[in-house]
Amino acid sequence: MEAENAHKRKKQPEVVRRALLDQAARITLEQGLAKVTFQAVADAVGVTKGGVMHHFTTKNALVMEVFHDAMKKFEVEVDSAMAKDPVRFGSFTRAYINATISLGEKGQHEFNSQATLYALMLGDSELRDLWAEWANAQLKKHEATDNTETLCMVRLVADGIWLSDFSGINISDKASIHKRLISMTQSEKE
Numbered sequence: 001m002e003a004e005n006a007h008k009r010k011k012q013p014e015v016v017r018r019a020l021l022d023q024a025a026r027i028t029l030e031q032g033l034a035k036v037t038f039q040a041v042a043d044a045v046g047v048t049k050g051g052v053m054h055h056f057t058t059k060n061a062l063v064m065e066v067f068h069d070a071m072k073k074f075e076v077e078v079d080s081a082m083a084k085d086p087v088r089f090g091s092f093t094r095a096y097i098n099a100t101i102s103l104g105e106k107g108q109h110e111f112n113s114q115a116t117l118y119a120l121m122l123g124d125s126e127l128r129d130l131w132a133e134w135a136n137a138q139l140k141k142h143e144a145t146d147n148t149e150t151l152c153m154v155r156l157v158a159d160g161i162w163l164s165d166f167s168g169i170n171i172s173d174k175a176s177i178h179k180r181l182i183s184m185t186q187s188e189k190e
Contacts, residue, residue, distance in 0.1 A: 017055050019045045024066045025116045033123030036063060067120050067127050071134060073113035074099060078138075090185030092142040093151045097185070100158040101178050102165060118162060148188070154181050 023044035027036050038052045038059065045052075056062035081095035100114050121128045139147065158181060164171055171177065 013055070016045065016047060016051065020047075020052055020055055020062070021066050021069050024062055025070065028063075028066065028119045028123075029115055033063065033120060036066075038062075063120065063124070063127075066116065067130065070113040070116040070120070071130075074117060075134075077113065087186070089145050089188050090151055092138065092146040093154055093185045094182055096155055097158045097178065097181050100162050101174065101181075102162075114162060115166065118166060150184055154184050157181060 020041055024036050024041050027040055027044065036059065038049045038056075041062070042049045042052045052062070056065065077099045078092070078095040081098055082091045085091040085094060117131060121131050157177075161171060161174065161177065
């Protein structure tokens with residue numbers, strides 16, 4: 001009876017693919033990259049292992065697609081924030097800070113693009129290289145507005161705050177630090 005229903009059920013490959021990516025990202029955040037298996041993702045989505053393999057031929061293909069998906073989302077978030085920023089100087093850094101630092105509206109292991117990117121990079125050198133390639137391209141692209149030592153330090157502090165959140169280290173006044181980092185992006189003086 002169940003197999004008969006499966007054949008009558010309307011196929012929605014893009015919905016299934018999206019669910020597979022989302023669940024692979026969630027497993028990465030909650031359990032680590034090593035726990036992302038076809039079976040674990042299939043169980044989380046409610047499909048067969050073969051259903052996962054229909055969309056992704058290898059675990060590496062799945063992980064790479066999760067990474068690229070998270071990169072696209074993160075880049076859209078940063079670009080959108082920059083487009084709304086009336087001050088050109090430091091706009092990339094402000095957008096990066098806001099996309100990176102959670103101020104409590106999301107959970108410790110929140111399911112977001114930045115968290116997914118970091119968790120994936122921590123577990124895979126090839127993904128770290130892809131992230132570095134993207135970051136270096138962004139820094140080159142925004143060299144005229146975001147290429148100061150202070151802005152570099154601010155971005156590195158934002159990364160450290162995210163990593164402390166992900167690691168469960170409590171930062172007592174993160175909102176104040178966030179505000180101070182943003183203020184450090186306002187002046188072109190070093």
